[in-house]
Amino acid sequence: MRALSIATSLLALRILRATALALALGATQAHAQVKVDNAWVRGAVPGQLATGAFLDITSTRDAALVKAESPIAATVEVHAMEMKNNLMTMREAPKIDLPAGKQVRLAPGGFHIMLMDLKQPLKNGEMVPLKLTIEYPDKKRETVDVQAQVRGLGTSQEHQHKH
Ligand SMILES: [Cu+2]
Helix, strand or coil: CHHHHHHHHHHHHHHHHHHHHHHHHHHHHHHHCEEEEEEEEECECCCCCEEEEEEEEEECCCEEEEEEECCCEEEEEEEEEEEECCEEEEEECCCEEECCCCEEEECCCCCEEEEEEECCCECCCCEEEEEEEEECCCCCEEEEEEEEEEECCCCCCCCCCCC
């Protein structure tokens, strides 16, 4: 009886270990599918209402960036730039496609994350948390947390316009 119960608890321990390992692996794989590099946010002087966040993003399988959030801004949108009547304008993009294995750049003059109704000035060197929501073709979603560094304080005109 005693031998049996030890065997049973050993088995239980093995199952627990296997489960923990599977959970750990699952978590790692989920996050390894999307890689974010060079995340930065353009600095904002006191009183400035909006600025842009930029980054390079690569997904190992087809996906789309569908949403971005940050605690430093009341409103966050994914934006695309386009020419309209010979003027560069920006509009909200419902999503940014991330083809499998291709690095997609969010950069000044192109796609960007618009941080609006800023709650605080952003000084060079500060870190801004961003939460990106990635959607896969099967509609499953996951979030990726990114720390973006503040650079290039208040030098741009392109994010000064009103939305
Ligand atoms: Cu914008």
